[in-house]
Each structure stands twice: as structure tokens, then as C-alpha cells.
Amino acid sequence: NKFLGHYSPDSFQSECTCSLPLGEVQYPDQTGSQPHWFHTLQVKRFRVQRGRSNSDPLGGTNSPEDFSWRAGFQFGTANSYLSLEKLGEGAYASVYKGISRINGQLVALKVIRTKTEEGVPFTAIREASLLKGLKHANVVLLHDIIHTRDSLTFVFEYVQTDLSQYMTQHPGGLHSHNVRLFMFQLLRGLRYIHSRRILHRDLKPQNLLISYLGELKLADFGLARSKSIPSQTFSSEVVTLWYRPPDVLLGSTDYSTALDMWGAGCIFIEMLQGAPAFPGVSDVFEQLQKIWAVLGVPTEESWSGVSQLPNYEPELFVWREPRPFRNVWKRLAQLPHKTEDLVQKMLKLKPRDRISAQDALQHLYFSTLPTPIMHLRDMIQHESRCPSSKCPAFAWRLRSGTIFTQSEGQTICGPATKCW
């Protein structure tokens, strides 16, 4: 294929073999064999013909001259992108892996089904409109929009996997160090969108993309909304059931940023435990019971106003007392107390008691991260279509191994025992 040009198998091989030592250079503290996780992703990289992606700082240098711009291919037109294999199928779109003929970057093509009767789905209108204003290292980047009479395609930066797949590959819970790095990035992304007064409203592992460098990016803004104008109509039927906060399950529609913080707390637990925090069964009521089983049934005393919420029916709830998180999620008992403390601050029944993303980032839990991370600026890429503006790649230094280490186990006694 002429468009693949310098991505012919031969040159591709050499690029990849090049990138491996580079990776090792970037991670000098890793000794011995290539970490398992990197291995799995490197295999993935070999399997497909791929070049550089926006989230692939190893694939090329920072010099814009390295990109071969091809005359004749324009943004916004369909034949500027070559569609490769299908990556997934969503409610209103199919996602394909693709390659840009303009600059050779890998992209994800989200092809939205439009019906003549209904026009473009509102989810697509909102997603593109909001993402057009969001440029951040922890938010997926929308490169381009191709709008023809029959179809609508969003061109995103290509990111290798998502947190759901990553957790499937690493069953039994993630390394606590990696959990910390993922949480830090998740909260950075949330702090950024919340500062823009945008609620994601559909946080779940499938919607958190993970690059092979360990970068985490918020994706799928189909349910997202801006929450800046008073009195607009908000639905309580948002967020996948398992990650939906109790106030919204109870029918509240005046939620705000705390909505996303609950979901982030659930994901925190899920990464540590290797299993969802509140795997509800089928309906709202059962989901509430799962939550009450850990946090207790709220009352007017503990949560003023709760009895006014549409689905609050105490006569149907089995009475429960709050339980210490560490007794419910065993992994917390094996980690320093500050981990449980942060989880507790995120999973508060009453939305106004939930910690904000901004405050969560200041929590002691993140104090072990190297100081420079704390001072990373929220990146703004205004030249989103320009390949020269690559993310300043941050080496997240994920650690291999899915089982927490001996040293973590030894911290059981200590401050942890003082909890609750």
C-alpha cells in the first residue's frame, strides 16, 4: 500500500526493535527481564502494522521534520484515513483502528450511525462539542471530524488499551504503585474537566484508556454535560449502574462534580481488589442495597434531605450498619491507612461530603509520588491537528507484577489498624 510508505513491514520491524532499548533507557530502575505488562503490549504492537501515535512518544522524535506530510490529503475528508480492524462496537457507534494518510499517525475512528429520521445523535453532538474545548494529557484527544451526508466519523488519538482490558490481563488486583499512578492521572483528568464545569457522567474502566506508557485518558464523552448553567434539565439515568452514586440512584437530578468522584472511588477499589466495588445485579434497588451493605442505610440525621429523594423508601431497605472498608475490601487492610482514608473520602453517601478531585490530588496517598509529578502543568494543545505537538510524554514507570509485594504486606500493623 503506497500510503503506508515507510511503514512497510521491514522498516516497521526496525522501528520496533529500536524502541525497545529506548524503553529500557527510560526505565533505568527496572532490572532484569522486560516487565510483563510491557511485554504484552509490545506483542500487541508487533501484531499490527503501526507507526507513531500521538500517545507514542517512543515512536518518533520530537522534531516535526520527521513527519512526512503528504500533499493532497486534507483534514475533514474520509480518504485521509485508512480504516484498519474493528476495535469495538458501542451503542451508537463502531470504533476502528485507522491510520492517517496525512501524517502516518495511528488513529481511532469512531463511526457514528446517523439515521435520516433522527439526524446526528445528541450524544455525538455533545461529545464532539465538549471535546473540542478539552486539551489535556489525561483526556483523549479529538483530532478531526469527518462529516458527510451519510456518516459522521470522529478521529481520535489512538490509545492501545483500556483499564478494563488491562485489569483482565492482570487479574487479582493491580500493583499498588500502578494503582496510585492511574488514580493520580484519573483525578488530574477529572480536576481538569471539572474546572471547565464539565461532568463526565459515565466513568467506568472501559472508558479509561491506557497507553502502553501507562498514560491514562478519560474517553467517551457521549453522556458528558456541561454543568454551568442553573436550572437546566439533568437526568438521573446517567452512569453505568455499578459506578452510579447513591444520590443519583435515589433519583437526584441536582448532582454536580461529586457524581464523577463516586465513580472514581469505585474504580479505585476495583483496581486494588481486582473486582468491582459494588457489582450490583440488575436494577437500581439492588444496586442501592449493595451500597448500604457497606456504608449503611442513610437517614435524615446522617444525610439531611435524603428522605425527599424520589427512590428513598426506607421501609424496603434492609437495615445495615456501616462497615469498615478494610473488612469489606481486604486489600485495603494490607496497605497503609492513607489508601483507605482516600477511598473513604471519595465514597461518601452524601454528595457534598465527597472529596473533590482537586483536594484528592493533595491527599497524603499521593505523597510518595516524585515531586515533579505534582507540578505538572495541565497541558493545553491548541494545535491538535498538528503532529508536531506531541504530548510531553511522562514516564509513568509502571511496575510489573499483579500481586502486591511483601513490603506492602508488612505494613498491616501500623497506622492501618487505627482506622474507623
Next chain:
Amino acid sequence: MKHTLRWCQTPPSMTVRVKPTSTRSHQVKRGLGLKRANGQDVQGPPGKSQPTKHQGEMYYSKMTMSPTIVIQRQEMASFFKLFDDDLIQDFLWMDCCCKMTDKYLLAMTFVYFKRAHFTLVEYTRKNFFMALYLANTMEEDEEQYKYEIFPWALGKNWRKHFPHFLNQRDKLWARIDYRAAVSRRCCEEVMAILPSHFVWQRERSEHHSGAHRQYGHQDNTLMPRGPSASPVYCAFCTHETEVDHGPGSSSPFRGSFLLEVTPPRTTTSLRKVKVFPLFCPTPMKALTYCDQILFVSFSSSHI
């Protein structure tokens, strides 16, 4: 329904900051932080002269094109002139609860006109309804209300014509560079150009802020009613104007004592709706109230 425009109060032109942006295309970008030319910069949006928390300023300095575009007085006037149209007047009157035509949605409509670079002859009833429909698509989870726009915009045969209308809406969305998100501040800066205009008095009550999905078959009550029907009776709004605010409520704002925005599960009397100080312990005007919800300042002018 008679409203007079008082144009002598309007400044001759307003400057609008252009979002320093993204694409390599040569289109003029339409980031819209509106700014009054007379320097009344109430909320202090970031601009060239003002250091911001975020990185905005360095992009301004990089910009090669002029950082502002100008809203002509005639553009605002043409927009307001739309409300002299009898049909649009009746449409607003019919939506007495401001469910699809509150001041923010109307301000967004104007912002879309600007982003689409409409010429004055394009300030038409048709484009008004289309932009208003797009604003509702973007901002309202309640999907049903906006369908009421169809019979007003398309007439009796709206069922036949609405697919084309939606197609036109999608074209408008493309014409504004797929940027249908408008920040609250941007809306308020549009309103600040002539704050006394009657359309900017169209505040929606908070009890109309929840969305409830309708399940099952749509019966006729959910269908658009159109110009021939009288406005829907609203027990909440009617009640509210009749109910005495009672002792302890010193707020001059109608309905502001109702901070409960989630409809109560039992619909009985208003008395059952307790004050629900989720974000703010004392009743206050909705706008101030909203400021407190959002905890982080934001500097972007383009969303």
C-alpha cells in the same frame, strides 16, 4: 407582549475574543468570550491584559490574527428583532415555564448565529428555531420538550418535514465548527450587552431542572401541541406565584425559596417540598447559588 427595544443604550460594538485554537484551517475561530467594549468587565474573563491561572496567555501572544472580532450593533438588533415576530412571540408565551426558551438557551442561540457567521439576512425565524433546537440538544437532558419546536418551526405538516429540519440542524452544527458548547459566562456576557431586554428576563424556575425519561408508548400528551393549543398548565409555576413566601423569606426573587430541585417522590403540596440546602444554606438568587457549586475558577473562553 409588546416590547420595545431601546437601542440608544447599546454600545456601538462589542469585542469578542477569539479562541486561540486548534485547527490549521484559515477560518476565523469563534471562541466566544464576549467582552463589552466599554470595559465593563464584570467577571474578569482572561484576556491579553490579564494574567490567568492557566496557560492561556502564552497562546494569545502566539496568535498572528487579531485577537478580537466585533459584534455589530445591527447583529444584536437583528437578533432582538426576531422577537417582534408574532409567531416567535406566541411561541415564547406558550413556553411560560421557559423549559426550552430560558434566557441561557436564547443567549446560546445568538452565540450560534455569531459562530455560524450569519449575515443579517440570515437572522431568520427558521434559523432561530434551528439554533434553539441545537441549544436544547446540547444542554437539556429532557428530550421531550424540544419537540414542541417542530410545529412552530415547520407548521402543520411538521411530521413530514422534521427529518429535513434535523438535517439542517446538523449542518448548522458543522457550520459552527462542531462547537455547540457555550459557557455560562459567554451567555451572560451576551446578556450584559442589553440586560434589560425582556428575553433576558426569562428565568427558569429550579423545579423545572430535573429530567425524567418517559417510558412506554408515547401517548398524545407527550406530542408537540403546536401553535393552536394553549400553554400547558403548570401546577408548580402557578402555585408558586400564588404562594406567600412566608416569614423568613426576604428574597425578592420569585421561587428562590425552593432550593429543592429534585422533584419530591410524593407530589402533594408545596409545603412538603423542604428546603434542601445542598450547596448553600440560605436562599439566594439562582445565579449566585450556582457560583458556589463550582469550585474551581476557569479561564477558558471557548466552552
